[in-house]
Amino acid sequence: MTDASFAPDTAPLEVLPRDISAYRQGNTGIDYVHRFESGRPGPHVLVNALTHGNEICGMVAATHLLDTGVRPKIGTLTVSFAHVEAYNAFDIERPYENRQLVHNLNRIWSKAMLDGSEHSPELKRARELRPVLDAADFVLDIHSTRAPVQPFWVYPEFERNAGLALAVGNPLVHLVMPVGGAPGTGVTGYGRHGEPDVPDVQGGAVVVECGQHFSQAAADLATDVTLRFLAHLGLTDPVAAAPEKAPARRFRLLEVHMVKTEGFAFARPVLGFETFQKGELIAVDAGQEIRSPCDDCTIFMPTRAPLVGREGVYLTVPV
Ligand SMILES: [Zn+2]
Numbered sequence: 257m258t259d260a261s262f263a264p265d266t267a268p269l270e271v272l273p274r275d276i277s278a279y280r281q282g283n284t285g286i287d288y289v290h291r292f293e294s295g296r297p298g299p300h301v302l303v304n305a306l307t308h309g310n311e312i313c314g315m316v317a318a319t320h321l322l323d324t325g326v327r328p329k330i331g332t333l334t335v336s337f338a339h340v341e342a343y344n345a346f347d348i349e350r351p352y353e354n355r356q357l358v359h360n361l362n363r364i365w366s367k368a369m370l371d372g373s374e375h376s377p378e379l380k381r382a383r384e385l386r387p388v389l390d391a392a393d394f395v396l397d398i399h400s401t402r403a404p405v406q407p408f409w410v411y412p413e414f415e416r417n418a419g420l421a422l423a424v425g426n427p428l429v430h431l432v433m434p435v436g437g438a439p440g441t442g443v444t445g446y447g448r449h450g451e452p453d454v455p456d457v458q459g460g461a462v463v464v465e466c467g468q469h470f471s472q473a474a475a476d477l478a479t480d481v482t483l484r485f486l487a488h489l490g491l492t493d494p495v496a497a498a499p500e501k502a503p504a505r506r507f508r509l510l511e512v513h514m515v516k517t518e519g520f521a522f523a524r525p526v527l528g529f530e531t532f533q534k535g536e537l538i539a540v541d542a543g544q545e546i547r548s549p550c551d552d553c554t555i556f557m558p559t560r561a562p563l564v565g566r567e568g569v570y571l572t573v574p575v
Pocket residue numbers: 307308311399400
């Protein structure tokens with residue numbers, strides 16, 4: 257079903273997936289997972305790409321690390337390509353279809369799902385990757401967005417995560433997720449990464465949304481953020497970062513509205529970062545109105561092609 261409020265995706269395909277089968281054989285016993293140990297004390301840092309199959313900027317950053325031979329001076333560096341099966345399902349005629357195959361790999365990291373009896377390509381891969389997440393002190397999970405919006409961090413609302421993202425720097429927008437506020441359990445909410453009582457020095461897990469999936473700018477930012485992340489944690493030499501021209505802006509998630517019917521439609525065309533005043537109509541879903549719960553409500557990741565059961569829109573408030 258098409259709706260006039262959903263403009264067609266017109267973002268140019270500047271960066272396309274490439275064959276990554278050469279990276280299948282890692283050294284961890286898990287396909288597409290590579291680990292480098294410095295032999296010196298220090299944090300174990302995981303750079304995770306392709307949690308979503310068509311978010312290829314992470315692939316660009318991960319292959320950059322592997323191709324240029326980046327090695328940790330301290331601690332351990334692990335580089336993983338998470339959902340290669342979905343990545344390999346890319347079809348240039350339908351470049352937005354291979355985000356996931358069955359489950360959203362970024363929603364199934366609860367003990368109940370991982371230990372449960374359901375099966376899917378994503379659950380199989382999450383179960384394989386579990387020890388990789390268990391071993392990591394710090395996690396950078398690299399994503400991109402369907403709409404061409406400014407990049408932002410997303411993380412569970414713990415001070416350690418806020419401090420980590422602030423210290424790494426650009427992007428300068430933070431989307432803070434109160435514990436239990438987002439649907440499912442993401443990579444950054446798995447195990448101890450989702451626990452409140454981890455001292456700052458021992459860990460942190462953040463998502464970086466680098467921009468539009470197929471933009472060169474997203475690929476460039478993913479690589480840049482990854483290098484700054486590793487440098488901040490002391491694994492690599494400091495990198496020269498561009499001076500930041502503005503303070504970081506933080507938004508706290510208020511509500512996520514899931515798409516309930518095919519009739520889901522926004523009140524006006526949106527891409528993300530639009531603001532609504534208290535009571536203003538944001539969207540309708542089969543006759544039910546989604547109205548702004550507060551002034552300056554800012555929306556993130558509005559769906560561009562509503563699929564029943566998936567996220568429709570994230571409502572946030574600036575903090
Ligand atoms: Zn994603």
